[in-house]
Amino acid sequence: MVTIYDIAKEANVSPATVSRVLNRQGNVRDETAQKVLKVAKKRNYSPNTMARSLRTKKTNLIGLIIPDIENPIYPAPVRGIQDVANRKDYSVIIHSTDGDERKEIDTIRRLTAVGVDGLIINISEACTLLVEEIRRLRRISLPVVALGPWHPDLEIDCVSVNNEKGAYMATEHLLKLGYHKVAIIKGPEGNISSRERFLGYKKAMEDYCEPISEGMISEGNFKLGSGYKAAKRLIEKNKLDAIFCVNDVMALGAMAAIREEGLRIPDDIALIGFDDIELANLSRPSLSTVAQPKYETGKIAAELLFKQIEGKLSSGKYYSIEPNLVIRETTLKVKEMTTT
Amino acid sequence: MVTIYDIAKEANVSPATVSRVLNRQGNVRDETAQKVLKVAKKRNYSPNTMARSLRTKKTNLIGLIIPDIENPIYPAPVRGIQDVANRKDYSVIIHSTDGDERKEIDTIRRLTAVGVDGLIINISEACTLLVEEIRRLRRISLPVVALGPWHPDLEIDCVSVNNEKGAYMATEHLLKLGYHKVAIIKGPEGNISSRERFLGYKKAMEDYCEPISEGMISEGNFKLGSGYKAAKRLIEKNKLDAIFCVNDVMALGAMAAIREEGLRIPDDIALIGFDDIELANLSRPSLSTVAQPKYETGKIAAELLFKQIEGKLSSGKYYSIEPNLVIRETTLKVKEMTTT
DNA sequence: TTGTAAGCGTTATCAC
DNA sequence: GTGATAACGCTTACAA
Numbered sequence: 001m002v003t004i005y006d007i008a009k010e011a012n013v014s015p016a017t018v019s020r021v022l023n024r025q026g027n028v029r030d031e032t033a034q035k036v037l038k039v040a041k042k043r044n045y046s047p048n049t050m051a052r053s054l055r056t057k058k059t060n061l062i063g064l065i066i067p068d069i070e071n072p073i074y075p076a077p078v079r080g081i082q083d084v085a086n087r088k089d090y091s092v093i094i095h096s097t098d099g100d101e102r103k104e105i106d107t108i109r110r111l112t113a114v115g116v117d118g119l120i121i122n123i124s125e126a127c128t129l130l131v132e133e134i135r136r137l138r139r140i141s142l143p144v145v146a147l148g149p150w151h152p153d154l155e156i157d158c159v160s161v162n163n164e165k166g167a168y169m170a171t172e173h174l175l176k177l178g179y180h181k182v183a184i185i186k187g188p189e190g191n192i193s194s195r196e197r198f199l200g201y202k203k204a205m206e207d208y209c210e211p212i213s214e215g216m217i218s219e220g221n222f223k224l225g226s227g228y229k230a231a232k233r234l235i236e237k238n239k240l241d242a243i244f245c246v247n248d249v250m251a252l253g254a255m256a257a258i259r260e261e262g263l264r265i266p267d268d269i270a271l272i273g274f275d276d277i278e279l280a281n282l283s284r285p286s287l288s289t290v291a292q293p294k295y296e297t298g299k300i301a302a303e304l305l306f307k308q309i310e311g312k313l314s315s316g317k318y319y320s321i322e323p324n325l326v327i328r329e330t331t332l333k334v335k336e337m338t339t340t
Numbered sequence: 341m342v343t344i345y346d347i348a349k350e351a352n353v354s355p356a357t358v359s360r361v362l363n364r365q366g367n368v369r370d371e372t373a374q375k376v377l378k379v380a381k382k383r384n385y386s387p388n389t390m391a392r393s394l395r396t397k398k399t400n401l402i403g404l405i406i407p408d409i410e411n412p413i414y415p416a417p418v419r420g421i422q423d424v425a426n427r428k429d430y431s432v433i434i435h436s437t438d439g440d441e442r443k444e445i446d447t448i449r450r451l452t453a454v455g456v457d458g459l460i461i462n463i464s465e466a467c468t469l470l471v472e473e474i475r476r477l478r479r480i481s482l483p484v485v486a487l488g489p490w491h492p493d494l495e496i497d498c499v500s501v502n503n504e505k506g507a508y509m510a511t512e513h514l515l516k517l518g519y520h521k522v523a524i525i526k527g528p529e530g531n532i533s534s535r536e537r538f539l540g541y542k543k544a545m546e547d548y549c550e551p552i553s554e555g556m557i558s559e560g561n562f563k564l565g566s567g568y569k570a571a572k573r574l575i576e577k578n579k580l581d582a583i584f585c586v587n588d589v590m591a592l593g594a595m596a597a598i599r600e601e602g603l604r605i606p607d608d609i610a611l612i613g614f615d616d617i618e619l620a621n622l623s624r625p626s627l628s629t630v631a632q633p634k635y636e637t638g639k640i641a642a643e644l645l646f647k648q649i650e651g652k653l654s655s656g657k658y659y660s661i662e663p664n665l666v667i668r669e670t671t672l673k674v675k676e677m678t679t680t
Numbered sequence: 681t682t683g684t685a686a687g688c689g690t691t692a693t694c695a696c
Numbered sequence: 697g698t699g700a701t702a703a704c705g706c707t708t709a710c711a712a
Binding site for chain 1: 704705706707708
């Protein structure tokens, strides 16, 4: 390995000068700088970043902790984070912890030992030990930002999709098209995202003065089959002309159920989902949905992190990302369909 | 930050002893060891890994370079790599380089500067500069393994799915079910994977003495629409009773085309894809396909890397991963369907 | 503008 | 068994 001492010797200067040149600190005669640069290039010099880090207490590394990179929700925000990090000449260390509190804490420990300059965490649940650990990070003033649901007791920056608003938009879209009896297929009671989305749905219905009867609310577990069953139940019980599903997969299940009942989409029942998974665009009819700007979410989280790294104090604020309505075939107005 | 000096002082021993204890090197009286351990725990000591790395030349970091984490092919192998790395107390730094040679080289440089103990690369194409860079890594004897298509001129370990075999299995499956006129929708000429899969198809057809007429070969670009069009062309030109598509997405397109022609799947035309994307199981009828054990691929790559890291010389061998046939509704024999 | 030297927190080589 | 002490490669006062 070639060091600044090697360069220094060959360029007939001191190691300090080499360092100054390489870090463009100025205070160096242009001539000597050129000389150093030339030798460095010739010897294919590349600084030893751990030695540098040991001195400067900066590693140009950030840590990212998520439950599982295999979960299709994550690749996009991860890429967003990578892109802003790499542009700043940072690398990102990624750990999948399966939402296991023990693993999460161990990983945080390991990452701080490595000396990452900042940390982005997707907290599964705010268990007490984990919260304590994150507090510790704040105490040693390590920049941290949370990706995903907010935990108010943690005073850290947080960026998350505005689930309520997205649900509102979806429901309102249905309502504006002239559908009145909009049913909902929601997720398990405990799930935060589902709860937020249900709230948005309710608000829209209220704002448009549409009553929600009990028969219009059905619950699934985010999986295909549960959407299918929930839709069947809905169709049985009630006259309804549209369904909002809190995720696309259940919407796809519902689509199958509706078809089986001999009903047409969107003629008899309009359908809209949430997430904009790839499949939404491939199904027939293609599924209208609410898209989360997932890449953006990661990008913003990273930008917040770098603001902290660059010295700005974190405000412990909640950054809400605006979702987008994606209109496809399952919510085309019948009239519009026949005229086109 | 608490250092071994702090621990040493508080435990009334020398820093050297603390280090010995913490690294379980032995040669330390049990009593003193306990004392040190207690203080370390109490002070919540965690070693500074950059300082350690500076001495030991080991970072417990490995680098991973892929084109794009957002491409659904990658999350699974990435997770495989993470799992074996984390179990060995390693972290993995992941970069998405969009298959851009310049970025790939820069990233390799950066990662070696960081001092990763090994590197896993998914080489898009073996451009000369990149090849040169990888040779350099071998020269400084940094462990490297390639994930994906092999480049024979690079003498490094490589792990990749056996595309030819997978295609053979798919085709043979169709043939064994009694289909004879098996058409293929392949990918762009330049694509290595597609070429390998085409080879497997051809071999199976030959082995079963089925002639391949020109009208049975169609080409797409891996996207949905191209599969649709390719299938239409196929149906027009020829009597065929089955189609093998070199990827699932095109198979889904083909499915739509077949349905539009008023033909039934698998009664009139059987259909099989390659990749086993999530969608394959959700479509109706569900799509038979060839699954690549993607997680396994990453796992094996990482295991090979650690073998190198732990001192075994790399053999520059090609590790071929066996694909699995996933039989679903699009290749059910009609007879079987009616009897069940 | 340049050089000397101290130190970042470890580990490893010696002595004792 | 244990303790000084010298690296590891770099940055940065401080001097010159």
